[in-house]
Amino acid sequence: MWVLAGIVVIAGGFLLRFNPLLVIIVSALVTGFAAGLDPVRIVATFGHAFNETRYVTAIYMVLPVIGLLERRGLQARARTLVAGFRGATAGRLLTGYLLFRQVTAALGLTSVAGPAQTVRPLVAPMAEAAAERQGGAPEDAERVKAMAAATDTVGLFFGEDIFLAVGSILLMKGVLEGYGIMLEPFQLSIWAIPTAIAAFVIHGSRLWWLDRRLSREGRGAR
């Protein structure tokens, strides 16, 4: 039961606004001590896992390209482009991106798009430009950008499990095999489809609401 102390440290540390990296390492130490591990073993376990998961941080290699393009007017250009589409609204644009993200993730192409690859340089500025044109207030820019990031994540999560060879499918197969239950990846991935459709409908309706709100604000301002 004492090993749950690490979870209390995490929750308390985040709540009291200590530096999150410090909270994480203290939680690891507290959990390890509670389980009777010695400090060196805890540090070594943490270090080993850190080294094994470097691919998570490797994505920042795209920053020099994104940074340069932004200083050469990428976001300004994205705005001009959206301004040229008469029917483009923030909601429709993001709905299209949601579908693109779900379909590509379902084909196993999870790293093709993402916050660094597509949202910051392309999707967020385009959605923001469309929202401005719809007459959204300046304080809506923050909400639209957050919605662009949210749309990316929803599309990824509720698309990727349709792909057969994704980590979560293999994990499920492996865990169930441990109980003597044999399943093919196909049987698991087919059951990701109903939730993928529900995710598109639910998030899509929220994007439709976003459009309604933006244009209502636009009318109110005029």
Added chain:
Amino acid sequence: MIGLNLVYAVAGIAFAIFALLSVRDRRFANAAFYALITVSFLFGDMLGDVANGVLVLALVGIAASGQMRRAEAVAPAEDRHGAKVFVPALVIPAVALLGTLAFKHVPALVDPKQATLVALTLGTVIALVLCGTLLRARAAEPFVAGRGLIDDIGWVAVMPQMLASLGAVFALAGVGEVVGELIGAVIPAGSVIGGVLAYALGMALFTIVMGNAFAAFPVMAAAVGVPILIRQMGADPAVVAAVGMLAGFCGTLMTPMAANFNLLPAALLGLKDKYAVIRAQVPTALPLLAFNILLLYGMIA
């Protein structure tokens, strides 16, 4: 064979340049932080577990010192290249896409498990070259600009990796088993809706705590999924596993513990509220969680 070695070499070089540029500008805390990440990328496999752990402690020390500085604001850029500026931006996803498909056919040359990451790296390098040829950027220019972006992200950059490592310590300490026992103990015997709720909400809640549905799944499968839903109530294992995992994903949308999906985009987009992305996701996550519970219940009852 080409695999993570290429990916880590390119990432390591990028961080090495960030570190050098920071030294030049006398931003020493930032420089030390990026230098340690460089060491991890380039030499992590040679260091050994304890040394890697000490490297992490040093990263935490720098982050907690509060000495890391954000980038200085740059004037918004004007549209001076026209549509040409999109080319490098689109080359990255395009090469990632085509490379992923193409590399699957040369398993001897490129590690098939890392095809997308290798392709993404290749796309980044091509885009960087295009920045020079097409937009006539000087060699250092992209890195100066990229350094500005990483400075704004700051230590949040390694938080996803840190949380993943915390998960390894939790696993070693047996946190999952304890939580599983607690949740398993509250289900009324023979109640289908009780079992479904405990399983799906348990997946979501445990994911919120751990930041990762992958950590929650083995625990909830052991506590509720296999013994109660599959063995006792005869549910289809494929439905229980797949829908349970997706209920966990709904939890991932709502937790700051899933830093790479929730906090990192907020930092990357420069949002004032670092929880803005989570706030934008909760109204999708909750109805979707309810849908998963109903789907599971409908398939069992």
